Amino acid sequence: MTQSDVRGEVPAVEDTMSLAPKAPATPGRDRRRTSGSPARDGSRGGRRVLRWSATALSVVILGTAGAGYLYYQHLNGNIQKGRRDIGDAKAQKSAANAAGQTPLNILLIGSDSRNSDENVKLGGAKYDRGSPPLGDVQMLIHLSADRKSAAMVSIPRDTRVDIPKCTDPKTGKVYPATNTIINESLARGGAGCTLATWENLTGVYIDHWITIDFSGVVNMADAIGGVDVCVKQNVWDRPTAAVPGGSGLKMTAGTHKVKGEEALQWLRTRHAWGSDPLRAKAQHMYLNSMIRTLKGQNVFTDTGRLMDLAEAATKSLTVSEEIGTPKKLYDLGMQLKSVPTDRITSLTMPNVQDPQNKDHLLPDGANADTLWRMLRDDVPFDKNGKASGTSGAKKTQVSAQPAKEPSVSPASLGVLVRNATRTAAEAPVPGRARALAQELAAKGYTGAAADSATAAESVEKTVVQYPSADLQGDAQAVAKALGIPAAQVKQTTEVSGVTLVVGSDWRDGTAYPKQSAPKAGDLPENADAINGSDTKQCMDVYGPYRW
Template sequence: MTQSSVQGEGTLQRVRHADEDSAHAGRTTAGTAQGNSPGTEEEPESGPQAEALHGGRRARRAPRLGGRVLRWTAGAVALLVVGTAGAGYLYYRHLNDNIKEDHLNLGDSDVAAPTPNAAGQTPLNILLIGSDARDSEENQKLGGAKETFGSPPRADVQMLLHLSADRSNMSVVSMPRDTLVQIPKCTDPDDGQVYEASNGRDMTNLSLSNGGPGCTVATWQELTGIHIDHFIMVDFAGVVSMADAIGGVPVCVDANIRSRDSQGHGSGLELEEGTHPVKGEQALQWLRTRYGFGDGSDLERAKAQHMYMNSLVRELRTNATLGSPNKLRKLAEEATRALTVDPGLNSVKKLYDLSNELRAVAPERVTMTTMPNRYVGARVEPTEDAEQLFRLVREDIPLDGKGQKKKRTTEPVSGDPAAPDAEIAVQVQNGTRTDVLGPANRRATEVAGLLTEAGFTGAVPDPQTPPAEKVTVVRFPSADLEGDAQAVARALKIPLSSVRRSTDVSGVTLVVGADWREGTVYKAPARSDKLPDTAEALNGADDGACMHVNPAFSW
């Protein structure tokens, strides 16, 4: 198979629709996104029934993309069918004009694209974004807290879709909306508006307020080291229309559920025990529900979304009603109206080409995951297992464990020249603590001494105790220090794969992990390509999954 014809085009200026004039040269608006049933309160941000966060970091101005999207699932519908209902050139032009676009990456730097395989193929990574903004009358009617009308949107749904280079398998990685990350500096190329990097860590869903989806893309790339080719956003009302067009999606609950508490929180979803097709507003309620599923956390909502997407794909493959030209036309119309994309996906032809690639993957080769995380108060942060998941995606290793074993490639050497060893400042931290052992005594001092003996006279131990690290790692904050960080790694025989860019550090930082609690010679542990159990994988062919209902929300 040839390389994808829809690879990303970088940060580009917005291309206006053919019917736009100079008065409409700014960004157009989509609908909006995630909310509650009419008249209900805003849902809390995180954790089991955590308190709502109504403040937080805000953009300095209201973004010009007034209406944002809701669900990546609607994006999946659009990708699978858009373009098949065209009836002539004029209708094709009409569908093209429905599609809205925005910049791909507003960050100051990018992650290099993967090296093509022997067949010239590269993986394809698409970020699917949802928002809690409610900026249109249509979307406001479908759900939400009235007090949030017109406020800056937040990216409450974020999922990375990874299509393998050989197009044999696909992975989806969900990130909880309240994951604590450092949002990078983002610049709006339309007006030069600068959104400074977060001071410390903020919830990842705030990234959308900083100029649009391009800042959410930049945030993902900084955290994961994964090159993102495209993004897709779908508006709130579009989810309802497209669910109607396909005739419903089967979902399952293990008990009767009514998602509403005494304070009015909840999506309003009401279903009897068993499997039922949901469509329209009921489908939207399913995708928004967390009150009533398990412990009421965002993690439970992600599971429900994974179940919906799996069922949706199976339905699109087998549902005979989609053979109707009129239904296909309606679906194509609703899908294109709902979409906001980057310039690399700004036409029906590009979306249709992409849909053909996605449809080629069998459901049993699709793996849904949630980023491994742990609670920090009412929020969450990535764990060591999250880095393992990100590495598997970066290296295009199938998450289902099937297929040929990926051959190890030569580790990439930075094009940034290293400074002389004696001029490289290095902070050495003791991250050797484990679940059962405290930090190894004076380990940062000992390893800093090894670097000094090797000529890195600027190496000093950091008296602060960092978070525990299972594996020793060298971090650097910006591209101009990558060569220096790799020089440090080579001096201690640390694999270059353990040299990572991170906005959590201000200079080259060596964190001595639990794998090097003693001794003067580092021995890298054998790497495992197994998906961590904490990723809570769901196979795309699993039609027996059922959401567990919290008894407090049953009837």
């Protein structure tokens, strides 16, 4: 079984995300690798859907925590565990709000592992057995600090990103940093590497990971009794003269209750929707419908049913070790039921086509950055909450470290400036560290110097770092001189003196760009956001797959 990274607790999301309808064995696998990787048999969709379904199941395990501590002692024997972070991750925990609460983030990873007879039968060729798994489904579950709202954010598997250096905790093998599609991160030592990749991309600290393969999906059968889905036109996802493969999904226009094989077909359909991001949207629609269905059924009052589901799912579950005990899962589960359906938002990272490869994607610059900032600042993705009078961003500012007096004069302080403006889509800005070192010198920091060795570094958000408490006031003064918010002054042992790391959010100008605090519900239009209470969502069918 493979690992996958997920941290955090999920609200009402957990109530519905976990019950995947019965999925029969499928002969093909849907797997995509970069050039040089061996080809795979079968459709990519099949494996992704199974992975997605399996990923969804992980949430139900958390929900079953209410079945009792003693039962979790039994379930704990089924659960495999792994290290939370095995990569070079740089994200830091969010500051607490005025009530001392912090958000909770869990990374759900659907693995395509074929390291068992059962998993091979579910759609993979025998020669896949033993090969490193890919994380073809990756979804961040964000639970707000006040536990009143939640978000589910997917990144398409073919998004090209920076994957940091990772070390396999079992073998000690070191995987060097690379730039490739995100689903390959799981094969570079396990879920801890995927977690580190997400943290470096988003700047969001992820508390836990959960990885699940899809051998348990079939065992979930028709437990939920069906989920409503909708298509605007007749759809048949089949092989065509131009494109092989297909899920086999065939239904007439309108709303249908799908279960068993048909539900699996819905989840693995890609061609009929037109793209991987649209498949994620269809999966979000299914997930939201499942949440509403489960809430309507009061499934969590049926102890016997929950025990059966938990038994099946935990046998396919791997979690980060800090949540791998019955009590911690119990505590986690207790936080997952408070979010109402209309406070749950599911969406896909805004993306654009990769100019290097039309089959790959890149984060959509400012739109993706807005999304990550909302997560970091714990700004609700919906507008249905009561106004609190202060945004998540302001809470973070209030929680910033108190100001201290500098220990030395500006002229006596050495400041190292590093250029970390590179992004997956854009090269680093030439001379950026030198330009800001000169700006600091003009403001009296004559000891400021550019670190030319870091031009290949990539950091999403500019930060002023310092190594010890005696330099806190000096770091704060440097930030103030350039207009950098106090919340972006961080203590870390990774530097030996005050260090300005210029991120991709500051690619030009000598004064840090002022950013208006994001407001609740102000999401990028290309995020395909869906509210959990929206029952009118319906998929548009791509022309060649209508009948």
